Amino acid sequence: MQVHFFKYQGTGNDFVMIDDRAGTFPIDKERIARLCDRRFGIGGDGLILLQNDPDYDFRMKYFNADGGEGSMCGNGGRATVRFAHDLGVIGDETRFIAVDGEHEASVTPERISLKMSNVNGLEEFPEYQFMNTGSPHVVAFKPNLADFNVYDEGYAIRYANDWVARGGTNVNFAEQIGDDALFVRTYERGVEDETYSCGTGVTASALVSHLKLGLQSPVKVKVLGGNLEVSFSDKGNGTFEDIYLTGPAERVFEGSVEV
Numbered sequence: 001m002q003v004h005f006f007k008y009q010g011t012g013n014d015f016v017m018i019d020d021r022a023g024t025f026p027i028d029k030e031r032i033a034r035l036c037d038r039r040f041g042i043g044g045d046g047l048i049l050l051q052n053d054p055d056y057d058f059r060m061k062y063f064n065a066d067g068g069e070g071s072m073c074g075n076g077g078r079a080t081v082r083f084a085h086d087l088g089v090i091g092d093e094t095r096f097i098a099v100d101g102e103h104e105a106s107v108t109p110e111r112i113s114l115k116m117s118n119v120n121g122l123e124e125f126p127e128y129q130f131m132n133t134g135s136p137h138v139v140a141f142k143p144n145l146a147d148f149n150v151y152d153e154g155y156a157i158r159y160a161n162d163w164v165a166r167g168g169t170n171v172n173f174a175e176q177i178g179d180d181a182l183f184v185r186t187y188e189r190g191v192e193d194e195t196y197s198c199g200t201g202v203t204a205s206a207l208v209s210h211l212k213l214g215l216q217s218p219v220k221v222k223v224l225g226g227n228l229e230v231s232f233s234d235k236g237n238g239t240f241e242d243i244y245l246t247g248p249a250e251r252v253f254e255g256s257v258e259v
């Protein structure tokens with residue numbers, strides 16, 4: 001069947017976006033992986049279906065580039081809100097449902113601000129921290145991050161036995177670059193490569209930098225694909241509420257593909 005698709009990106013984290021309000025997209029792991037392949041398909045870090053939901057403005061269904069259904073995707077959430085706004089499904093405010101629960105978001109021409117799930121604690125390891133921000137994230141601080149080998153070092157942690165047993169993790173490397181500013185690079189599970197930006201990873205990095213280095217909300221985060229901002233309320237003991245991930249998200253192109 002012929003499927004009309006859109007391509008969206010948020011700080012260089014890019015997604016094949018499909019209006020599936022009819023619920024007819026044939027979900028299949030290999031098909032989704034092929035659509036996300038940059039040589040044999042459209043290309044994307046993930047594929048997102050915008051679906052109807054009886055209780056919310058819409059449902060966001062996110063798949064990683066390998067075709068597996070992922071956990072929450074922050075940039076994908078921001079891109080889906082832009083898509084819903086472009087389609088006229090929502091106005092400038094929305095409430096939608098994703099794999100990790102309910103989200104609110106607001107839209108301006110330049111930015112999408114997405115409310116993230118509350119965070120319920122930090123796990124400390126000798127060489128890094130771990131936090132779940134809707135997706136699992138290791139955060140390690142590294143000097144000279146621009147020259148760091150994110151792929152090899154991220155791969156080594158991602159495929160370490162303990163993490164594989166826990167279902168895998170994304171791996172973020174962060175460097176403080178200002179009073180309340182970070183540079184973050186991420187090895188993404190399910191893409192199995194460094195991406196230009198990872199919204200849930202940026203969120204985890206900002207919260208961990210607040211706990212470990214004292215950075216204050218809003219934390220400004222530079223990634224390979226642009227700039228994001230994370231604001232939050234610290235509720236003590238590694239718990240956080242009112243977490244907002246803010247930054248640009250836009251349509252890049254559209255087309256049709258045989259699936």
Ligand SMILES: N[C@H](CCC[C@H](N)C(=O)O)C(=O)O
Nearest residue numbers: 073074075135189198199200
């Ligand atoms: N890029 C996404 C994260 C996707 C998470 C996924 N890679 C996983 O945990 O399996 C983001 O912007 O939050």
